[in-house]
Structures are given as C-alpha cells and as structure tokens.
Amino acid sequence: MLMLQSPLTRKLAAYVALSGADLETLARLHRRRRSFQSGHELIHEGQGRASAFILSEGWAYSYKLLPDGGRQIVDFHIPGDFLGLRSILFRTADHSIEAITRIEATEVLAPDILDAFAEAPRLATAVLWAASRDEAVVVEHLVNVGRRSAEERMAHFLLELGARLALVGAGDRTGFDCPLTQYHLADALGLSAVHVNRVLRHLREEGLVTFRNGRVDFDDFDRLKKVAAFDTGYLDQDGPLLR
Amino acid sequence: MLMLQSPLTRKLAAYVALSGADLETLARLHRRRRSFQSGHELIHEGQGRASAFILSEGWAYSYKLLPDGGRQIVDFHIPGDFLGLRSILFRTADHSIEAITRIEATEVLAPDILDAFAEAPRLATAVLWAASRDEAVVVEHLVNVGRRSAEERMAHFLLELGARLALVGAGDRTGFDCPLTQYHLADALGLSAVHVNRVLRHLREEGLVTFRNGRVDFDDFDRLKKVAAFDTGYLDQDGPLLR
Numbered sequence A, B: 001m002l003m004l005q006s007p008l009t010r011k012l013a014a015y016v017a018l019s020g021a022d023l024e025t026l027a028r029l030h031r032r033r034r035s036f037q038s039g040h041e042l043i044h045e046g047q048g049r050a051s052a053f054i055l056s057e058g059w060a061y062s063y064k065l066l067p068d069g070g071r072q073i074v075d076f077h078i079p080g081d082f083l084g085l086r087s088i089l090f091r092t093a094d095h096s097i098e099a100i101t102r103i104e105a106t107e108v109l110a111p112d113i114l115d116a117f118a119e120a121p122r123l124a125t126a127v128l129w130a131a132s133r134d135e136a137v138v139v140e141h142l143v144n145v146g147r148r149s150a151e152e153r154m155a156h157f158l159l160e161l162g163a164r165l166a167l168v169g170a171g172d173r174t175g176f177d178c179p180l181t182q183y184h185l186a187d188a189l190g191l192s193a194v195h196v197n198r199v200l201r202h203l204r205e206e207g208l209v210t211f212r213n214g215r216v217d218f219d220d221f222d223r224l225k226k227v228a229a230f231d232t233g234y235l236d237q238d239g240p241l242l243r
Helices: A006-013 A020-029 A085-089 A110-119 A121-147 A149-166 A182-189 A193-205 A221-228 B008-012 B018-027 B085-089 B108-117 B121-147 B152-165 B183-190 B193-205 B221-228
Strands: A032-036 A042-043 A052-057 A060-065 A071-079 A096-099 A102-107 A176-177 A207-212 A217-219 B032-036 B041-043 B052-057 B058-064 B072-077 B098-101 B105-108 B174-179 B209-212 B215-218
Touching: A006 A020, A006 A052, A006 A176, A006 A217, A006 B105, A020 A102, A020 A121, A032 B105, A042 A102, A052 A085, A060 A182, A060 B032, A060 B215, A071 A182, A071 B121, A085 A110, A085 B121, A085 B174, A085 B215, A096 B052, A121 A149, A121 A182, A121 B008, A121 B085, A149 A182, A149 A193, A149 A207, A149 A217, A182 A193, A193 A207, A193 B041, A193 B085, A193 B105, A207 B108, A217 B008, B008 B121, B018 B108, B018 B121, B032 B085, B052 B085, B058 B183, B072 B121, B072 B183, B085 B121, B108 B121, B121 B152, B152 B183, B152 B209, B152 B215, B152 B221, B183 B193
Parallel strands: none
Antiparallel strands: A032 A102, A042 A096, A052 A102, A060 A071, A060 A096, A176 A217, A207 A217, B032 B105, B041 B098, B052 B105, B058 B072, B058 B098, B174 B215, B209 B215
16 A cells, blocks of 8 residues: 555556556565765766666756757656656667756666566556656647747746646645756756746746745646646546546 | 568567567557548547557658647658557547558557557567657657757758668668658748758758658768767667567
8 A cells, every 4th residue: 555655656546547466566666766866867868778767756857968068958857757768678878867856766677667567567558658648748848949939838837847746746736846947947948047037037027927945836827827828638647547 | 470561560670579479469459451641630639539550651740739820740650650659548639640641550449559568568568669769759859949950950850760761661871752841841840941941952052961852862971960960879779679
C-alpha cells in the first residue's frame, strides 16, 4: 500500500487501474534510491550506457546545448516523472538532465524495464502512456515557441506546470511552489531574461498570475486559462481511463 | 518472412533483433489495411476513441491549430511510423493528422496494443523505443524553432528526413523524393513561405542542397551536415542494439 504514495504510482493511476502485481513490479523499479545535490548533472548528451531515473522528490530539467553555446530547455521534471527514459533505450543520450533542487530519485537500468514489461504488460502500456504524455508536453513547448506570443506562452507554461504538479499532489488552482529562475524560463520559452521579467510583470499587473519568492500564485485562474487558450486534454490526466 | 519487408519491421529491427514470435505479433498488428486519399484527415484534435495507424506507404503530417488560425506542424510521417499512437492511449486526440499523399496504412486499436504487449514484451520495448524516437524528433524541432537560424533549421530538417527515410530504404546520401510544399516547410519551421523560398534558394546557390520538382538532392552532404551541426545520435538508428 505504501507504493500508492509514490508520485509515479499516483501519476500512472491517472491512466490505468494498477493491479497488486503491477504495484509489486513498480515497487521493484524503485529499489535503487539515489540523492543528488542541486546542479548535479544526471545525464550528459552523448553519454553511452546512461541510467534512467524515476524522480520522487525535487525538480530537474532536460536540455540541449547548441554548438554556439545556446541552450534550449526541453522540459522541467517534477516528482513522478521519468528522467532519461530515452537514454537507456538509445545507444547514447540525446539530451542532458540536471537537478535544479536537491532531488531524490531511483535509478532504473535497461534490463529492469525489460523485466518489468515481461511481468506486467499493463504496466508497459502505462509507461508508454507516460512517455506519450511527455511527448505531448514537448509538442506544446514547440507550439509555444513557434506560434504563441510571449504572454500566451508564459501563461500556458505556468498553467501546464500547475496541472502536472496537481496530478502528484503538489499544486492546485491557487498555485504551486516553484524553484525556477528567470533564466530557466527564458531558455525554455525562447525569450531573454529581461523579456521574461517584463512579461511576468505584465501578467501580475493584469491580475492574472504572480511569480515571486519561489511561488506561483494564480490570481485569476479562469482568466489566465483564457489568455493561454489552455486545454488540459493533452495531459490526459482526468482519472483512470483503463480499468 | 514477408513481414521483414514492412517498413515498421525494418525500423524496429534497428533497435531490437525480433524473434519469430515477435514478428508474428507484429504481423497481427498489420491486419486492418486501409487506403486514404491525399488530404484525408485521419485524426482530428479533440476526437475521442480515435484509431492509430501504422503507415506503410505515403506521407502524412501531424499538427496543432491555434485559436487564431495559425498552424504548427509537429512532424511529418513516413512509412514505418505510427500515426496517432498517443490518440489511442489518450482519452481524446491531442493533435490532428492528415495524409499528404495517397497513403496505405493499417488501423490499430487500443486492445491490439495491449494484446501485443502481453504476447511480446520485447516488442513493447521496441514500440516504446519508436515512441521515444518520435519524441526525440519533436525535441529537435523545438531546438530548430527555438535556437537555430533559418538556414540551420532547414538544413537540419532536410538531413533528418533523409536519415529517417534511409532507415526504411527510401533515401540515401544523394537525397530523397519529397512531396512537401513550401507551406508545409513554413509551418513546420516557423518561417513564412517567402522566407522558405529564400532560404532554399540560398542553400542551392551555396551548392549544399536542391529541393525541386518533388526531389531533395544533397549536393554536398558533408558540408550540409556541418552547416546544420547535424548528428544522427538522436535518431538512434545505427543497427540493432538489443539482441
């Protein structure tokens, strides 16, 4: 029953009603506990034989560096997320992952995944669902950078984080604790730090959302959703679908 | 043995050495053959109970429409690709998919995936690998739009298509047949059609690549790779990894 408390279990339960055997298999994936300091690089782009991790506490981010030194942040990771699942399936990691806060995670190796899938095919479907959801989030980040104005993309991004955190019990309609800096936001949203600052001030002055002292407060959740044209459909998290 | 010829089988074989049982399971996924005309919408954003498809011939593309009528093309799909795998796992489709050419595909329903995973866990891992590769491609499109110049992103995009087509036997270092229009390129790369035209002319005049009459010719493959800083690592397609 303890496993029902793990953020990954809680997240997968939004998709599939997990059986006792599924939960046991999932528990075995949580064997190798690790702690990392803020700033620790868990996975380095180009690295072979990388491990994957299941994040249980803290925040991390995945990114790619460009030859000219530019950085594109692909996504932020919160409890319940896989870190570097692609890296254990691929020959070499195609992106880097770094801890933003101190984190608690469990290390997962490629054979663990194969064993888990052989034991629990429904769990395999749930992991594919979680990977698909990660992809849907990256797709929205592409739409953010490609098609949304600076304010729309900031609003969309903060609402997305809030919805993802709510699924694992770390946020609600009032807001969430957020360790990100303006540099993180800038490199995720394709804006400069100065621009991020201006956009956040504008959203605050409009009475929509306030990001200050490590906390995001949704001052007017419904109006913010309208500004961002935010629809949670792509997060697919409204209660177990597969029973 | 016929299944060895299917583009999906060929693609998955880049990751996993498929057993006879895996191949039989894969063959059963290819039961419901469908043909669609160019322009047919296979999946519509927001649609419930969508089917997924395995593309065996022709090209399609996935996209999202914005409230203001803007379109962000997320990816183009070629033989061997899943279309809308997320749509059968999710309650509602989070994106739309349309045929660019006449296509041949097989329809896959959610229970087919569950059954296939229960029968062949290695195949489950291979499908997760293919989904991860799709995600890695979307990540590169995010880097394209977020961090690369118009010429770098065009060069990167054409090299990526070439590498993906080569994996299923439809392209090589000299180039590939390409049914895309400048409007497709514009909406994928976050450029205007006029800008696409200018960038393509510049790349052609530089002796790097020529896109004309439905054909992309790599005039100087190695120099083009340098311009794009293109590294195929994220496509993870250099021979079976898992034996």
